[in-house]
Amino acid sequence: MEAAIREHRRGRPGEDLCGRLHARTKVECVLPDTHYPRPHYALDGTAWHDALCGTCHGGGTRDGDACADCGGVGFALLELSEDEPRPGW
Ligand SMILES: [Zn+2]
Numbered sequence: 262m263e264a265a266i267r268e269h270r271r272g273r274p275g276e277d278l279c280g281r282l283h284a285r286t287k288v289e290c291v292l293p294d295t296h297y298p299r300p301h302y303a304l305d306g307t308a309w310h311d312a313l314c315g316t317c318h319g320g321g322t323r324d325g326d327a328c329a330d331c332g333g334v335g336f337a338l339l340e341l342s343e344d345e346p347r348p349g350w
């Protein structure tokens with residue numbers, strides 16, 4: 262019976278959010294964790310792609326300090342080389 266209850270909880274919509282933090286601004290992705298490969302998206306309108314940080318290998322720290330490349334979240338921003346103009350930057 263307990264297993265069945267757990268299954269039910271896991272399947273509840275809106276529970277499994279991505280929650281990934283933006284490496285620079287620390288805004289939180291509010292999309293369900295099934296949003297891949299679409300970019301992360303925060304409530305303030307920020308959208309971004311990221312990947313496991315190559316400097317700290319996802320650990321978020323280097324030599325005991327927060328990793329500078331990813332800001333301690335373990336993921337670094339991906340620079341997508343698309344031909345899109347960047348409005349307002
Ligand atoms: Zn996300």
Ligand SMILES: [Zn+2]
Binds near residue numbers: 319321331333
């Ligand atoms: Zn890092």
